[in-house]
Amino acid sequence: MLVNKSFLLISTNYFPEPTATGKYNGELIDWLIKKGHNCTVITTYPHYPFWKVQSPYKGRFFKKETFSSANYGKLTVYRCPCYIPSVPSGANRLLMESTFLFSSLFIIARLLFKKKLDYILAIAPPFHMALPALLYRFFKKAIVIFHIQDLQVDAAQGLGMLNNKLLFNLLYKIERMFLKKADFVSSISDGMIRKIKLKINREVILFPNWVDTNQLYYIKDKTVLKNKWGYSDNQFICLYSGGIGEKQGLDTIINAANLLKHNNKFKFIICGSGQYKSTLQQMADGYNLQNVHFLPLQDKAVFNEFLNMADLHLIIQKSQAGDLALPSKLTSILATGGITLVTANPQTSLYDLITKYDVGYICKPENPQSLVDELLNISTENIEGKKLNAISYARKHIHIDNVIAEFLLKIN
Incomplete structure (x- = not known):
């Protein structure tokens, strides 16, 4: 030590x-x-x-x-x-x-x-x-x-x-x-x-990147949280929260929202900052999408509630990204019991983690129709088991105290 x-x-x-x-x-x-x-x-x-x-x-x-x-x-x-x-x-x-x-x-x-x-x-x-x-x-x-x-x-x-x-x-x-x-x-x-x-x-x-599960944790009642951000309980909230750059391929979300523009159940939130945000806003305006909302980064004081408000978290990557990085937003999502829908190819870290620990769903990268098909499927499924799996994974494998302490032992 x-x-x-x-x-x-x-x-x-x-x-x-x-x-x-x-x-x-x-x-x-x-x-x-x-x-x-x-x-x-x-x-x-x-x-x-x-x-x-x-x-x-x-x-x-x-x-x-x-x-x-x-x-x-x-x-x-x-x-x-x-x-x-x-x-x-x-x-x-x-x-x-x-x-x-x-x-x-x-x-x-x-x-x-x-x-x-x-x-x-x-x-x-x-x-x-x-x-x-x-x-x-x-x-x-x-x-x-x-x-x-x-x-x-x-x-x-x-x-x-x-x-x-x-x-x-x-x-x-x-x-x-x-x-x-x-x-x-x-x-x-x-x-x-x-x-x-x-x-x-x-x-x-x-x-690995970590999370403090004392600061980010599961909240059961989503109704109050949805109302706080202006949504109704019967709306299915799909949230992307993170950096908004071209490499993320977030135009997939806009194109998927366009395919679902006449379905009032689904609402897409893109939250964050980045140079590609204005391009996405122009795309949404061009499609006249009423089911896509753009929000700024949320303050730390309300971030746990904000993550818990979502029914589904979107982790979007381009096909070429593969194992060049692992999205850092995943740790926070898992700690709050969030269910993820990720775009990932087989034999990548993101794909392996989601499937091995059963903490989310996977669709094809850069394929809006695949994203829509999974959304329609997920919205009718019982996802309580995956929520428990996500919380358990965060506490056992990526809690900040365990991750850093183990790393220090390795370099001693």
Whole structure:
């Protein structure tokens, strides 16, 4: 068991970002300091999923934030300026990540003259966060953990975000070097681990995303919750809550809603922020859809009720996404006993999890008719058993205390 250690986390995403990698990074550091570990974070200013620096931050210069408590470890956060694109295309994201890498090196240089840190957590994406971590290790002999939330280079190629073959060859070569040189490599799903092992033959630790089941939990009475958000008890609420980017393929929801536009039972909610949201709104307007509602990200104070309000949760991915990432929204859905309908191909982590633990339903990716067929089937089924399975899975397999404690044992 690790006692009174020091950690450095390097990532473009951190608290107070409400979703995805920033959310998990913030929760990880919070957990560590509450266990008495001292933590340092090198990050930029909160921007995801809005793709602009969030108030009260300005994001123009370097900023140091310190937090301490008599009962907890100390926390120091260094926020580095970097380019934040309003339209995060492949090229724009590459520029953003390069500017952050450059500015983060100034903080690494500063830390070389301070007391040695024990563990360095380099969080990908971006995959080149391993570089400042390895540079620090070269001088200070710390242990580098390269944690992969998303196979960024594979995703950029598979989803057509970049189209330069020579550039991809270079990026894969650099990625393999980082995978080889890190002391530990970890990732969030068995499928992603299989893909990493195809790149390099080495051990990869399973470090899945987690959920705090004390904060997100099942609420039985949906009637009050539906009324709170303006829906009636007899409406079947299909909810997508998360990032709204082109890679998710959320146009499948709009096209499915169009097929059901004359069925008053089904209501579709798309909740979140992202550069593709306006495109989806234009599609819905073009079809004159009254059964699709767009909502902003919900506050943390009401998020548990919001998730419980839905009859069905939609996890939509393009076919090419496969095991390039595992949707982080799944952990919250399972904790609330939510039933999921996912678009996934066989022999992927998402497909395997849903079928093995019987916590949801599956339809074909990028196929609106398949989505509609499953919706019609699910709306008439008894899904109580799947709800219990989801809650049980969350408590046994992805509770935050169990996941992080087990990971620390593996790197000790």
